Amino acid sequence: MANSFATRTFTTLSDLQPNMANLKVIGVVIGKTDVKGFPDRKNIGSERYTFSFTIRDSPAHFVNAASWGNEDYIKSLSDSFRVGDCVIIENPLIQRKEIEREEKFSPATPSNCKLLLSENHSTVKVCSSYEVDTKLLSLIHLPVKESHDYYSLGDIVANGHSLNGRIINVLAAVKSVGEPKYFTTSDRRKGQRCEVRLYDETEFSFAMTCWDNESILLAQSWMPRETVIFVSDVRISFDKFRNCMTATVISKTIITTNPETPEANILLNFIRENKETNVLDDEIESYFKESINLSTIVDVYTVEQLKGKALKNEGKADPSYGILYAYISTLNIDDETTKVVRNRCSTCGYIVNEASNMCTICNKNSLDFKSVFLSFDMLIDLTDHTGTLHSCSLTGSVAEETLGCTVNEFLAMTDEQKTALKWQFLLERSKIYLKFVVSHRARSGLKISVLSCKLADPTEASRNLSGQTRV
Numbered sequence: 008m009a010n011s012f013a014t015r016t017f018t019t020l021s022d023l024q025p026n027m028a029n030l031k032v033i034g035v036v037i038g039k040t041d042v043k044g045f046p047d048r049k050n051i052g053s054e055r056y057t058f059s060f061t062i063r064d065s066p067a068h069f070v071n072a073a074s075w076g077n078e079d080y081i082k083s084l085s086d087s088f089r090v091g092d093c094v095i096i097e098n099p100l101i102q103r104k105e106i107e108r109e110e111k112f113s114p115a116t117p118s119n120c121k122l123l124l125s126e127n128h129s130t131v132k133v134c135s136s137y138e139v140d141t142k143l144l145s146l147i148h149l150p151v152k153e154s155h156d157y158y159s160l161g162d163i164v165a166n167g168h169s170l171n172g173r174i175i176n177v178l179a180a181v182k183s184v185g186e187p188k189y190f191t192t193s194d195r196r197k198g199q200r201c202e203v204r205l206y207d208e209t210e211f212s213f214a215m216t217c218w219d220n221e222s223i224l225l226a227q228s229w230m231p232r233e234t235v236i237f238v239s240d241v242r243i244s245f246d247k248f249r250n251c252m253t254a255t256v257i258s259k260t261i262i263t264t265n266p267e268t269p270e271a272n273i274l275l276n277f278i279r280e281n282k283e284t285n286v287l288d289d290e291i292e293s294y295f296k297e298s299i300n301l302s303t304i305v306d307v308y309t310v311e312q313l314k315g316k317a318l319k320n321e322g323k324a325d326p327s328y329g330i331l332y333a334y335i336s337t338l339n340i341d342d343e344t345t346k347v348v349r350n351r352c353s354t355c356g357y358i359v360n361e362a363s364n365m366c367t368i369c370n371k372n373s374l375d376f377k378s379v380f381l382s383f384d385m386l387i388d389l390t391d392h393t394g395t396l397h398s399c400s401l402t403g404s405v406a407e408e409t410l411g412c413t414v415n416e417f418l419a420m421t422d423e424q425k426t427a428l429k430w431q432f433l434l435e436r437s438k439i440y441l442k443f444v445v446s447h448r449a450r451s452g453l454k455i456s457v458l459s460c461k462l463a464d465p466t467e468a469s470r471n472l473s474g475q476t477r478v
Contacts, residue, residue: 017095020068023120025103032122033134034062035093035146037069038114038261041219042085044078056081061114061261062094063146071113072099072122080126090225090262091147093134099124112258114151114240150237151261152176154268161209163243163252170252171245177254178270179205180278181234182212184226186320201226205236205254208277215241215254222256229264232278235271237263301440301459304328307471311393317445317453326444328458332468333439335432335460336395337388340410340417341425347385348414358384381414383407387457389439392472399441399455409460438463 018030038061044054056078063069074084088094099122104110109121124131136144157176158166182204190198201223205213215238217223229236240259245252256262265271308316308329320327340347350359359379383406386398407413410428412420420428439460446454 017064020062020064020070020118023070023101023118025101025120027101029098030101031095031097032062032064032099033093033095033143034064034069035139035143036088036090037061037063037147037151037263039085039088039090039221040258041221042081054078058085059113059258060088061116062096063151064143066146066149067117069114069116069151070118070120070122071104071109071116072096072124074124074126074129076126084124084131087131088133090221093136093139093143095132095134096122096124097130097132098128100129110259114259114261145267148263148265148267150176150239150263150266150268152237152239154237154266154270157237157270159209160205160207160213163213163254164210167252168245170243173243174240174257174259175243177205177215177238177241178266178274179207179213179236179238180274181229181231181236182206183231184229187223187227199223203229206278207274213254214246214251215256217256219256219258222260222262225262225264235265235275235278237266237268237271239263304330304440304458306330307332309393309472310389310391310396313396313441313443314394314453317443320445326442328440328442330471331389331391331396331439331441332436332463332472333389333391333396334434334436335387336390337397338385338429338432340385340429341422347383348381348418349384350379351382351384352379381418383410383414383417396453396455399457401457401460405457405459409457432462436463436465436468437461438468 016031017033018027020032020034023032040059042056042058044056047053047055055075057073057075058081059071059073061069061071074081076084101120102123104116104119104121106119110116123129157178158170160177160179163170163175163177185202185204187199187201190200192198199218199220201217203215203217203226205215217226238254238256239261240257242255242257242260243252244255265275306329308331310331310333313329313331316327316329352359382403384402385400385406387401389396389399401409409432410417412428417425437460440458442456442458444454445452
């Protein structure tokens with residue numbers, strides 16, 4: 008250990024045996040759970056509190072530790088350190104681990120022991136990074152599973168339902184970290200949720216959800232499109248609401264940030280090389296948008312209010328959603344100089360380069376041409392009594408539903424028919440569901456995608472516009 012620890016005697020985690028006493032261990036915290044309260048069976052009406060964490064002192068050895076006690080002690084102890092800190096634990100109780108029962112909910116460890124911390128007998132001290140050997144601190148970047156033991160995101164999507172409910176390992180890059188959402192359950196317990204978007208060489212966007220404060224805090228430190236993570240023991244499930252596979256961080260999960268492994272270095276090089284031109288282009292994601300239940304979008308905005316809301320959220324990766332009662336003020340579907348239908352790659356959804364007639368993503372290093380399909384791809388302006396939103400994206404099936412025709416039907420129309428179709432919308436107020444986020448890549452500084460656009464019920468529009476109470 009470091010010089011300041013030279014005179015201290017630590018028991019290594021590999022030497023732990025049940026019922027050992029009067030010992031000290033040192034390790035870096037590689038995982039941690041939230042504090043939870045449970046009814047105290049011995050004192051009816053009161054609660055006991057607990058949390059657990061995992062420490063490591065060498066590449067091959069790590070162990071789980073848990074502490075029980077009253078609310079003040081447990082919350083104070085939990086708040087005193089985070090994942091990545093180095094801690095010294097004095098006088099823990101060493102118990103034999105009940106593998107089958109405990110590893111169902113706790114990280115799997117190579118040790119047959121666990122540590123129990125007592126308020127009266129045990130202490131935990133956080134070490135300064137200057138006191139600790141760098142070899143110990145470097146363990147935070149070493150996954151707890153074999154570096155090659157993971158699924159790619161493409162493998163997860165390809166396996167689909169066969170992986171539903173499975174607990175696996177994932178190596179991926181961080182695409183975006185959503186803003187934590189806080190809520191209260193029906194039994195008045197506080198909760199939180201944060202969605203992280205991942206990607207790799209095989210998949211451009213994959214959702215991972217964090218439900219506990221510890222993983223959410225860790226996620227907030229990640230740099231989108233720069234951070235790589237190895238997620239050990241994450242639960243994979245099929246999300247019926249969004250009709251896709253997703254990952255969920257659970258109490259067994261240990262996340263290694265920027266792992267120092269050959270596989271992680273390859274992925275890191277990939278994201279650096281493709282930072283500007285990779286598959287994660289906002290245009291693709293808006294086309295392959297997740298299915299949003301429109302009934303969950305209830306906030307009604309004017310154009311002015313929507314712009315104000317977006318400015319407040321500047322710097323945040325999470326998009327916002329809302330309803331706008333407005334006119335389509337620009338809809339150039341009858342202008343020969345404006346292209347509103349484009350070829351997209353049937354594999355990745357990217358717009359195919361017209362000059363080469365090749366998908367620059369799928370065929371980057373290949374002459375094998377992938378099939379394409381025609382898709383609406385247009386920019387419209389939306390106007391109400393407070394202002395105008397320029398260059399809103401209207402694409403794919405949403406555009407077909409809005410115009411009331413397929414791409415092929417549209418292409419078969421005469422210019423006069425296209426003009427008549429345009430004027431069905433230009434003088435009529437529509438109810439428009441939007442997804443919006445601040446984007447410096449967008450010409451207006453605001454990336455806006457239309458999720459639904461239909462002619463509005465006049466009474467409903469008038470009621471909402473006069474009140475504007477739901478924002």
